[in-house]
Every structure is written in C-alpha cells, then in structure tokens.
Amino acid sequence: MADYQYDVLVIGAGPGGYVAAIRAAQLGLKTACAEGRETLGGTCLNVGCIPSKALLHGSELFEEVAHGTAAKFGVKTTGVEIDLSVLQGEKAAAVKDLTGGIEFLFKKNKIDWLKGYAQFKDAHTVEVAGTTYTAKHIVIATGSSVMPLPNVEVDNDAGIIVDSTGALALDRIPEHLVVIGGGVIGLELGSVWRRLGAKVTVVEFLDQLFPGMDGDVRKEAAKIFKKQGFELKLSTKVTGAQVEGKTVTLDIEAAAGGNAEQLKADAVLVAIGRRANTSGLGLENIGLELNARGQIETDHDFRTKVDGVWAIGDVIPGPMLAHKAEDEGIAVAENIAGLTGIVNHDVIPGVVYTTPEFAGVGLTEEAAKAAGHTVKVGKFPMLANSRAKTNREPDGFVKVIADATTDRVLGVWIIASVAGTMIAQAAQAMEFGATSEDIAYTCHAHPTHSEAIKEAAMAVQGKPIHI
Template sequence: MANYDVIVIGSGPGGYVAAIRCAQLGLKTACVEGRDTLGGTCLNVGCIPSKALLHASHQLHEAEHNFAKMGLKGKSPSVDWKQMLAYKDDVIGQNTKGIEFLFKKNKIDWLKGWGTIPEKGRVKVGDDVHEAKNIIIATGSDSSSLPGVEVDEKTVVTSTGALELSKIPKKMVVIGAGVIGLELGSVYSRLGTEVTVVEFLDHITPGMDGEVQKQFQKLLKKQGLEFVMGAAVQSVETMKTKAKVHYKLRKDDSEHTLDADTVLVATGRKPFTDGLGLDALGVKMSERGQIETDDQWRTNVEGLYAIGDAIAGPMLAHKAEDEGMAAAEVIAGKHGHVNYGVIPGVIYTHPEVASVGQTEEELKDADRAYKVGKFSFMGNGRAKANFAADGFVKILADKDTDRILGAHIIGPMAGDLIHEICVAMEFGASAEDLALTCHAHPTYSEAVREAALACGDGAIHA
C-alpha cells in the first residue's frame, strides 16, 4: 500500500493535466490508467488520431483539386491506406510517450490497471490498495449507441473502429450529424467513400449558430457528403461484410433503407463511470449518469473530486484540462477557476468551424439587445490566395456596451482564430477593442478584425 496526497483515476486530457498540476504544486501524486498507453480516449482513439487522418486526407484533397491551379502538375497521389494508418499510429505513439515523459519528469506514479474506490480515501488497482487524501475521477466518456443498433467495431463502428478500418469502404452511412460524424465522414469522403449522413434533427451540429449550420451543411454537400435530415434510425441489419440502415422520415413516417459497407454510429457520448464503485460510496449522480459536483469540483463524498466528461458540461478535452488544473489548485489550497462562458468549440473539417460564447438564437431567446458584425473570407486576400475563401467570421456584441458576447467562424484556421476572441472575452473586451488592434497583413486573422469593425462603422474590405 502506498500513500498519496492525490490519486487521479484516468489519464486523458483532464486526468493527466490534473496529475501534472498537482505534482507541480508539491503534492505526492499518482495516476491510474488501465490502457497500455497514457492519454485516454483523446490521444489514443479520439482527438489526435482523427486529426492525423483529417490532415492526411486534406492533403490528398489539395493535390487532387488545387495543386494544378498553382502550377504543381503531375499525377495525383494514390492512397496507401496501411501507410496512412501507420502514420496515424505513429502520431499516437509520439503523443502518448510524451505524456509518459511528463509523468516521469514530474515524479508522478503510474498505477497500471483499472481503478475502483472501495471506500473513502482508498483506490484499489488490481490487488493493491492505495491511500489518498484526495481522489480525482477523470474517467471520461464512452460512445453511446441507439436501440436496434449493435456495434461490432467492424461493420457497425463507433469513432474507435472508424479509425482503424481494414480498408476504405465504398459506401458509409454516418448516424448523427455532430462533430465526430462530420469529421470522420469528411475523412472518408475525401478518400473516395460515398458518405451519407443520417440525422434525427432538421439541422446539423446541434447547438451551433443557425447561420453557421446552414453554410456548413451547404459546403459539406458541395464536397460530396449527402444528408438525410429529420430521420429516425430504427435498426441496422448486418450481413457478413455489409449493412442496411433502416430509418423513418419524421415528416411523414415513411420507411427507407440505405445500404452501406460501414455504418458509423456518431450519436454522442456518455459518461464512463462503470466499475468505480460510486453507488456503494453514495456518490450523487444526475439523471444523465453524470457525477454531481459543486463549483469546486467536489462530490458529496469528502475528498472525492470529479472533472471532464464524467460531470456536467460540454464533452471537450480542453474543458477537462481546465477543470483538471482548477481542481488541483483547489486541493492545494489555492483558487481554482474555470470560465464556462469562454470555452471554444471546434470542428476540424475543411473549412474549420469554431465558436465561443452565445449564439444569435440564444441571445434572441434571452431577449438580449445585440448587434452583429460579419465578414466573409471572400474579402480576405490570404484566403483567396490559398483557395480557402469559403465561410465568414461573425461577432455578436451587446448593443449598448459593445462587449463581445459570442463569435462564430467558419473558414480557414477557424480553430486557431477563435482564441483571439476568447482572450478578448476573458478580459471583457468590446468589439471596438478588437477593431482597433493592429493585425498583420496578409493573414486570416484580418477577417476577425473586419468582423469587429462591422460591429461599428463598417468593415473596410466588405
């Protein structure tokens, strides 16, 4: 038995960041992880590998569609799927080994195995029981499915199986038009797969700004993705190597079928807390299966904290990281803080989509007086030069104070551009503050400044 100040259960972005911050604050720390590698879902079967495939497939798209326009002529590259998967695996290895190095650097013990909490202040890993003054649950989430849909990770897959298919399918049906479905659907569409997205709602990317939703779907359709909206999947019938997706259209209750080589179930994620022993401990849970915490990430059990996908809020790696650092600060007797109003969301398709703060729909529902500043990337010189002029920047500001309330970007490098607005919002900046800040030319970021100018007297290049 070993004694620790803190034991973190789970080594995903929330868990490993919490462990490192605890160690930096002088706390004797251990982290429990049952996988052979650190990093959790994000580094092993989520964010990192999917971005590797998105990057590789986008390079193929550029070679096929834009190289010749720039005078780069020659035979289009062929796809070596095994090599692409090897590249993806190498990226995973580099990142997970990096976390292992950071654990050693910060003298964090890796308790290898799956952890349970048999009683307050104790964590059992295998046959060993360790004592801890504080325990942080950072066990993340798992893919959720639908009734009548059985996942085998071969023909009917979650995001995990979609990252390691044995071959590129001719036809893929994606169930769910959220972030995961659209990112992986984009990957396979670029690789030549006929992709059809089936969505229960009448719009893609639930919760996103309505104007962005419409433009985003329009651009994805232009890229070759097909959409069946307002459709309720009834079942998926699997044969040896193929599948049939049965669905009903909500508008008229008519029944339809789609054939596919692969079906990707991308209907969201659910908190993963199985096997921790939370029921026996008396930990309060929400109706959605999330661990309930206060504003200091404490559960109702003394010394037990929870962060990330296991608790309420958006299931985002960076949200978990922020909570991991904040919980560590609280345990160390300092002030931990997360500004939940300034957590960006990004979809890494091409073009990228990014948002922060409130949507126009939310402001209307709240009867908030606001103004809109919008600028198209068609007016951005760098974007036009790089064949990346689709999309726009949209900034929402308070009508009276000009304080930025939210921003929504669809366009090149949107996931990076959004952070200028995040910093501005963190400091309570106005749209005018952004508009008066000098931006280098020619950059994509000038579109952000132009949108800020549009909140005032008007953009220059519109």
C-alpha cells in the same frame, strides 16, 4: 489524522486526469494516477483527437494533390494514389509519440502510474488490480465513451458497423459510408473517408447539422458539405440495421415518423454522442449519486458532495472537450493545494476540424437573445478576406455577436480554413471582457485570415472596410 499513501490519487489519465496529476505533483503533492489502458492519454490521444487529426491531415493532403487546388498553383501530378496502410502507420506513430510523452512527464514529475481500473472502497480508498491504495484527495477523471444506438449493434472488429474507434482503424476505403449523427465526430471522420474516395451519407435526427452551434453556422454547414459531395438526410432517424456478409441495410424513417425506407452501405459509423464513464467506479460505496444525464455534479471548485472526492472533465456537466478537461485538471489540483483554481465555462471554444473548419466561443445569437440580450451582429465573408481569397479558400465567414448596450462581445463564430486557430483570439478577447470596438481597433497583420475577425467586429459598428 489518517496516514494516507498519497496526497492526490487521480482516476483516469486522459487530458483532464494526466494534467491534474502533473499539476498536483508540480505543487509538491505526492501523486498517483490510476489508468487501465496500455498507454496514457485517454480517449483523446489514443482513439480520439490525435489519431483523427492525423487521418484528417493525410486525407487533406491527398485531396489537395489529387482533386484540389494544387493544380491552380502549378503543382502538376499524375497517378496520385493513397496507401492506406502508410497513412494508418503515420497515425499510429503520432499516437505513440504523444502517449509516450505523457509517460515521460509522469516519470519526470515522480507520479506513480497505478496500472489498472480503480474502484472506490470508501471516500479515501480505491482498489486497483487487486491492490488497495489510500489518498487524502481522489479526483474522478474517467472521461466518456461512445453512446450506443438501439437496434444498431457496433462491432469494430468486423469493420462494418463501427463507432469512432472503429472508423479510425478501417483497413479499406468504403464504397459507401453512412454516418449516423451530424455532429463533430461524424462530420470529421466522414470527411476523412469522403476525401479518400468513399461516398458518404449523413443521417441526422435534427433538421440541421452541428447541434449547439450558431444558426447561421449550421445553415452554412449544410451548403458546404453538400457542395463537397456529402448526401444529407436531415430530420431522419435510424430504427434498425441488418448485416449480411459485407453489406449493411439500415432502416430509416422521418424523425416525426412514417416514410420508412432502407439504405444500403458497406460501412456505417454510429456517432450520436458520448456518455460519462461512471460504471464500475463503485460510486455506490461512497454514496455518490449521478444526475439525470448520468454525470457527477460538483461545485464551482470541482468538489463532489463527498468530502475528499473531486471530479472533472467529461464525467461532469459541460461540453465534452479535451481542453475543457485540461483546464479543469489544472484548476482542481490548485484547489486541492489550497490555491485558487478557476475555469470560465462561459469561454470554452469548440472546433470542428473539417475543411473548412468550424469554430465558436461564447453564446450563439439565438442563445444570446434567449438570455435577454439585445444584440448587435457583425459578419464578414472569407471571400472578401485577401489571404483566403489568394489561397482559394472562399468558404465561410466570421460572425461577432455583441450586446447592443455595452458592446461587450457575447460570442464569435467562424467558418474558415484555419478557424480553429483564429478562435483563440476571440476567446482571449472575451476572457478580458472585450467589446467589439476593442477588437475592431486592434491592429491585425496583413494579409492574414484573422483580419476577418477585425472586419466582423468593425461590421458590428457598421463600418467594415472590405464589404
């Protein structure tokens, strides 16, 4: 048997990679993690989930005091201003705290951080910053990066046409921000800058926002964002962009063609999706090919077709979500150690952290019917929920989709101020195979937003109380 330096070597220290490394080390495996960033945590902690939530929270506080419902509760203010440099400083502090925490965990678990980008030499050997390392098992966890848009060149340093990384670091509040892409990232970051004072226009190729979400949620999303002041240009594509000084002119037209026009702005965010980070890994050196979407295919245990090479997170098929990658990181480490690591990909919640929040888990109503289910649906409006009503948070609803024959819950979709927290209950119920009746007869504390889940489940049974 070969004498390897490590039992496990993880490539990438994002949510999937660092979790895989920590779990492998906990299981007694000698572990290393190769990461070329200056800090650990990947896109999520450095230029994704965490910094965006800091800006979202700060902008929510500003809007609540300056333009929101605070006055209705007797909070009187005058001359409210936003200090963008302080807000950006708080964002940086949050990132520093959390990335530093991962470094501490690496030291605590005796994980070697190989500083640099790894490239395969063979299935058990990689080169990092000019040094060769060997491992019995190598886990690819390199994540994803923003997808470019043809004829629209991103230059984050200039701060005019930016991607999500650049939109997190703007040193000014744009007068007019155009967001290309009506998905999660575009609407979250668009919300930040709209709350701080920018006019925001969203250009989306499809006829509705939030691709992949339940149809009722997508319809309601358009109403909510329009009410908040967003301009939505749906069924529209961007064909080009010209920057002159501090102004950008976008060429747009109907998605089906024709009706060309121009749109001027002082900032443009390109947020049309993400793609797997696989270039530069030297996959050709180990005979590992990509699928049609540029991803690495694995089996149920996250093995690739190359013995000893595993893959998790955004580089494999499935939703590009940090929590999915984390669960896969735990599972792959346990599988390598000879245990049984499992991820139920049918129960992966997704959340949009706007105001209100949008969340879902399981099948949409459309997908459930397409899969052959006869469904029963229960909906309950947040307007009828006592806590939401008291807090003056009337937007949204809870929708429970159940199989008409077995009553088993197939999907839950929520629009509410705390939908991201509420969806955990639905995910756990589905993980245990709950029926809508199980949820309906579970006592929920009053007054809470989560009572709306109970009522929606009761509505599946045809017996909601408060509507």
